[in-house]
Amino acid sequence: MKHTVIESYFKEHREKHLDELKEYLAIPSISSLSDHKQDVAKGAEWTADALRKIGIENVEIMPTAGHPVVYGEWLKAEGKPTVLIYGHYDVQPVDPLHLWDTPPFEPAIRDEKLYARGASDDKGQVFMHIKAIEALLKTEGTLPVNVKFCIEGEEEIGSVNLDQFVEQYKDKLKADVLVISDTTLYAKGKPAICYGLRGLCGMQIDVKGAKGDLHSGLYGGAVQNALHAIVQLLSTLRNDQGKIMVKGFYDKVQELTEEERKAYEALPFDAEQYRCELEVPELFGEEGFSTLERTWVRPTLEINGVYGGFQGEGIKTVLPAEAHAKITCRLVPDQDPQEIAELIIEHIKEHTPPGVTVTTSLFDQGKPFVTPFDHPAIQAAGRAYQKAYGVEPAYTRMGGSIPIVETFGTLLDIPVVLMGFGLPEENFHAPNEHFHLENFDQGLRTLCYYWYELEEALKN
Amino acid sequence: MKHTVIESYFKEHREKHLDELKEYLAIPSISSLSDHKQDVAKGAEWTADALRKIGIENVEIMPTAGHPVVYGEWLKAEGKPTVLIYGHYDVQPVDPLHLWDTPPFEPAIRDEKLYARGASDDKGQVFMHIKAIEALLKTEGTLPVNVKFCIEGEEEIGSVNLDQFVEQYKDKLKADVLVISDTTLYAKGKPAICYGLRGLCGMQIDVKGAKGDLHSGLYGGAVQNALHAIVQLLSTLRNDQGKIMVKGFYDKVQELTEEERKAYEALPFDAEQYRCELEVPELFGEEGFSTLERTWVRPTLEINGVYGGFQGEGIKTVLPAEAHAKITCRLVPDQDPQEIAELIIEHIKEHTPPGVTVTTSLFDQGKPFVTPFDHPAIQAAGRAYQKAYGVEPAYTRMGGSIPIVETFGTLLDIPVVLMGFGLPEENFHAPNEHFHLENFDQGLRTLCYYWYELEEALKN
Numbered sequence: 062m063k064h065t066v067i068e069s070y071f072k073e074h075r076e077k078h079l080d081e082l083k084e085y086l087a088i089p090s091i092s093s094l095s096d097h098k099q100d101v102a103k104g105a106e107w108t109a110d111a112l113r114k115i116g117i118e119n120v121e122i123m124p125t126a127g128h129p130v131v132y133g134e135w136l137k138a139e140g141k142p143t144v145l146i147y148g149h150y151d152v153q154p155v156d157p158l159h160l161w162d163t164p165p166f167e168p169a170i171r172d173e174k175l176y177a178r179g180a181s182d183d184k185g186q187v188f189m190h191i192k193a194i195e196a197l198l199k200t201e202g203t204l205p206v207n208v209k210f211c212i213e214g215e216e217e218i219g220s221v222n223l224d225q226f227v228e229q230y231k232d233k234l235k236a237d238v239l240v241i242s243d244t245t246l247y248a249k250g251k252p253a254i255c256y257g258l259r260g261l262c263g264m265q266i267d268v269k270g271a272k273g274d275l276h277s278g279l280y281g282g283a284v285q286n287a288l289h290a291i292v293q294l295l296s297t298l299r300n301d302q303g304k305i306m307v308k309g310f311y312d313k314v315q316e317l318t319e320e321e322r323k324a325y326e327a328l329p330f331d332a333e334q335y336r337c338e339l340e341v342p343e344l345f346g347e348e349g350f351s352t353l354e355r356t357w358v359r360p361t362l363e364i365n366g367v368y369g370g371f372q373g374e375g376i377k378t379v380l381p382a383e384a385h386a387k388i389t390c391r392l393v394p395d396q397d398p399q400e401i402a403e404l405i406i407e408h409i410k411e412h413t414p415p416g417v418t419v420t421t422s423l424f425d426q427g428k429p430f431v432t433p434f435d436h437p438a439i440q441a442a443g444r445a446y447q448k449a450y451g452v453e454p455a456y457t458r459m460g461g462s463i464p465i466v467e468t469f470g471t472l473l474d475i476p477v478v479l480m481g482f483g484l485p486e487e488n489f490h491a492p493n494e495h496f497h498l499e500n501f502d503q504g505l506r507t508l509c510y511y512w513y514e515l516e517e518a519l520k521n
Numbered sequence: 522m523k524h525t526v527i528e529s530y531f532k533e534h535r536e537k538h539l540d541e542l543k544e545y546l547a548i549p550s551i552s553s554l555s556d557h558k559q560d561v562a563k564g565a566e567w568t569a570d571a572l573r574k575i576g577i578e579n580v581e582i583m584p585t586a587g588h589p590v591v592y593g594e595w596l597k598a599e600g601k602p603t604v605l606i607y608g609h610y611d612v613q614p615v616d617p618l619h620l621w622d623t624p625p626f627e628p629a630i631r632d633e634k635l636y637a638r639g640a641s642d643d644k645g646q647v648f649m650h651i652k653a654i655e656a657l658l659k660t661e662g663t664l665p666v667n668v669k670f671c672i673e674g675e676e677e678i679g680s681v682n683l684d685q686f687v688e689q690y691k692d693k694l695k696a697d698v699l700v701i702s703d704t705t706l707y708a709k710g711k712p713a714i715c716y717g718l719r720g721l722c723g724m725q726i727d728v729k730g731a732k733g734d735l736h737s738g739l740y741g742g743a744v745q746n747a748l749h750a751i752v753q754l755l756s757t758l759r760n761d762q763g764k765i766m767v768k769g770f771y772d773k774v775q776e777l778t779e780e781e782r783k784a785y786e787a788l789p790f791d792a793e794q795y796r797c798e799l800e801v802p803e804l805f806g807e808e809g810f811s812t813l814e815r816t817w818v819r820p821t822l823e824i825n826g827v828y829g830g831f832q833g834e835g836i837k838t839v840l841p842a843e844a845h846a847k848i849t850c851r852l853v854p855d856q857d858p859q860e861i862a863e864l865i866i867e868h869i870k871e872h873t874p875p876g877v878t879v880t881t882s883l884f885d886q887g888k889p890f891v892t893p894f895d896h897p898a899i900q901a902a903g904r905a906y907q908k909a910y911g912v913e914p915a916y917t918r919m920g921g922s923i924p925i926v927e928t929f930g931t932l933l934d935i936p937v938v939l940m941g942f943g944l945p946e947e948n949f950h951a952p953n954e955h956f957h958l959e960n961f962d963q964g965l966r967t968l969c970y971y972w973y974e975l976e977e978a979l980k981n
Contacts, residue, residue, distance in 0.1 A: 259738060261738075261838070263836055263838075270801060271799040271800060271801050272799060272800035272801075275799070276921060277821070277823045277825065277849060277851065278719060278721075278851055278919070278920045278921025278922055279816065279919070279920050279921050280799070280816060280920065281816065281821040281823050281851050281920055282763075282806050282807065282815035282816050282819050282820075282821040282851070282920065283795075283804060283805075283806045283812045283815045283816045284799055284801055284804065284805060284806070285801065285805035286823050286824060288824040288825075288826070288827050289755075289759060289823070289824050291827075292752050292755040292756050292824065292827070293756050293759075293761060295749075295752040295756075296752050296753050296755075296756035299749060299753075301753055301874060303742075335743075338732075339731040339732060339735070339740070339744055340731060340732035341730060341731050341732075341744055341745065341876055341877075342875075342876060342877070342878060343875055343876050344743055344744065344876065345743075345744060345745035345874075345875050345876030346742050346743045346744070347742065352743045355742035355743045356739065356740060356741065356742050356743045359742050360742075361737070361741040361742040363737045363741050363746050363749070363838075363840055364746060364748040364749050364752065364830065364841075365737065365748075365830050365831050365836070365837055365838060365839050365840075365841065366748070366829065366830035366831035366832050366837070366839075366841070367748050367751075367752070367827050367828065367829055367830060367844070368827065368828045368829075368832045369826065369827055369828075370824065370825050370826035370827065370847070371825050371826035371847060372826050372828045372845075375884065376723055376825070376847065376849065376884040376885065377825055377826070377847070378721065378723075378823075378825060378849050379825050379826075380823055380825075381824075381825065381826070384827070385832075387830070387831060387836065387837070389737060389836065389838050391737065391738055391741050391742070414761060414805075415802075415803055415805050416801055416802060416803050416804065416805030417801075417802070418802060424835065424836040425836065459738070459739070460738045460739050460740070460741060460742065461736060461738025461739050462738055
């Protein structure tokens with residue numbers, strides 16, 4: 062592949078590509094609203110058509126219990142690795158509508174940014190994958206890797222049917238690498254490859270004291286207060302330096318390598334600006350770790366909600382009989398969500414204050430994910446970015462979880478490469494979502510370079 | 522006074538007295554409901570008429586910003602002590618009506634119990650005071666003490682205008698002893714004189730972290746969680762043995778005398794039954810004190826409410842920016858509410874976790890009250906009970922606060938004697954409120970004996 066050929070191709074077709082993308086973005090495929098069911102179906106059809114047009118074969122709109130998955134494949138690179146490309150054609154709702162400068166489904170370009178719901182998350186990025194493959198097929202007549210597309214319509218409603226779909230079509234989806242373009246650059250001009258996500262486990266904690274709320278005058282002092290009990294219990298979970306005190310909690314945590322630590326340190330990060338943006342008097346977290354390390358590679362235990370007793374205005378001298386808390390942990394490799402949940406339950410049993418009973422109920426769990434930093438598929442992505450952007454990409458992790466990554470990672474057991482082209486400030490899920498066209502241009506090239514780099518990297 | 526004469530008088534007039542009381546109870550003088558404003562006025566008139574009929578002079582229905590106070594006096598016992606009798610003619614609402622066996626304002630006697638709203642709390646007891654004075658005036662032609670009546674119509678809505686009323690008519694209400702009959706016997710057949718009440722102070726605690734709720738994945742670990750902070754802060758207020766850890770909190774607490782401790786120990790109290798009734802796995806409170814001591818003579822700090830973050834069903838992986846708590850302390854002599862509030866605020870300042878700001882706002886306060894156990898007015902009440910009931914009365918305290926006691930105690934600076942004739946199981950504020958007629962009979966005699974005992978006791 063000649064870089065200049067590809068570059069010329071994209072330059073030449075830029076207007077046409079953007080017109081096509083505008084057409085795609087004009088479809089209000091809001092998966093959460095039943096009024097838009099037909100629009101979501103239209104989104105699936107548009108995606109399938111776009112795949113067919115560029116030469117993808119066996120394109121199918123595959124039903125699920127909810128919105129369908131669009132599948133397609135190009136498997137003519139005999140003996141070469143197979144890449145599964147995941148994305149989604151559904152979008153978030155658009156309320157509050159009056160905050161949009163131009164209507165969300167009337168795509169408009171201003172200052173080299175394309176404004177529309179889905180421009181960045183994720184139709185824009187799905188479209189780039191399609192156009193990158195098109196460009197290679199048009200200019201080279203072939204691809205260096207085999208490609209499978211799996212573009213779903215329920216990402217914005219939690220990919221509720223994807224687990225079952227992947228389970229059912231495990232063989233059909235079989236691949237060597239999964240590539241997802243639904244994340245962001247580290248910052249403008251600094252591409253990022255996210256190679257790790259935190260997992261999740263959590264539970265509700267219910268504390269029960271007396272048979273009902275009591276008069277704090279008549280009974281106060283003689284009966285355990287459910288709120289005192291829960292406060293006391295919760296305060297044992299984390300110490301005042303931010304360390305989780307649950308026995309065994311850190312046992313399986315992979316320590317950061319010296320190389321990773323140095324790489325994170327080298328990333329541009331302004332802690333004072335971060336503090337100001339969040340409007341906190343100071344940053345706070347586990348001692349001995351930087352902010353990036355705390356959010357990327359260290360596990361957490363957060364109290365997400367506490368409630369009990371009187372919440373109205375003023376005073377009510379009640380001795381509450383019940384108290385409730387919700388906690389979730391963000392987990393890192395190799396913590397196991399079920400194991401951590403059990404450790405916490407054990408801790409709660411050991412620390413239950415006298416005079417109350419405590420019960421717990423578990424929430425959904427997700428395993429932490431990491432593709433080794435030095436995995437050839439990751440390093441190949443780095444080289445592709447470097448070529449397109451002219452700068453070394455950041456190797457990052459993300460503090461959150463992307464459930465589909467776990468779904469694919471677990472069911473297909475393949476490395477996942479998160480190559481995103483959005484920017485953190487592009488208003489995903491909010492009014493005036495947009496996409497910087499410089500990343501449209503550079504992203505298309507990155508993808509083309511990546512397939513060659515990947516083929517090369519996986520050769521051995 | 523001859524006991525037999527008084528006894529005969531009450532026996533003879535029992536039917537008539539009960540009929541009159543039923544008439545009183547038939548007035549739905551619900552102070553909290555504006556629909557019943559006229560009924561409350563009727564309640565005041567009935568009370569005033571009843572006072573006039575027995576020979577009380579200068580009876581007035583005195584307006585306040587809300588419902589009026591009924592005042593009356595008999596001041597012909599020259600050189601003798603003056604007693605101020607406080608009670609209230611207003612009643613609680615009656616919902617849920619369908620749980621009443623007979624309508625709340627159609628008084629009915631079953632099994633020697635009088636069922637009606639207000640039977641016990643407090644019209645029945647106000648009525649007894651009126652009839653006791655009547656009996657003495659009829660049989661003796663005079664009273665051993667001077668008497669002032671102050672019967673209000675807003676007790677069930679927090680005596681909202683009484684402070685101002687007492688302040689305004691301080692001179693008119695001047696007396697040597699205040700007697701209130703709005704409390705209960707210790708148990709059936711065991712009268713009680715409550716000589717102490719706990720005071721109250723409290724505050725709202727507001728914790729503020731970041732500018733808004735944050736995604737627990739993206740920010741978790743790097744920013745203080747307002748709920749973690751409040752839990753940590755609240756957990757420092759009380760240790761796990763129920764002791765309040767605020768510096769100086771216990772400094773002014775009057776220690777129990779050996780005599781009082783022995784008297785409490787001698788009272789019938791079944792801790793296991795108490796535990797079962799409250800349905801708690803075990804009783805819990807400050808070490809080294811019995812349940813009665815914990816609720817009567819030891820101060821508390823209770824969390825009345827905590828709220829922050831997500832309270833809905835299931836999970837929301839939020840890192841909350843705000844958390845709130847309401848706390849109140851029950852105080853005992855000689856703790857000062859304002860001083861205790863300041864100690865707590867100081868404690869909060871010293872224990873504020875990093876990464877958040879904490880603000881507090883104070884609630885209304887009430888001073889603890891105690892009339893010395895061996896005060897002649899208290900001991901005289903003991904003898905009167907002993908004569909009427911044939912048993913030694915219990916000298917008790919109450920864990921709650923009665924704001925009017927503090928009002929009178931502070932503004933008039935006189936001892937307060939709480940002589941109640943209700944029983945704890947008589948459903949005050951609940952459906953099927955009732956009054957045991959045995960205590961109507963014995964109570965009338967107790968009151969008659971008391972005025973003589975009191976005159977005797979205050980002689981020196």
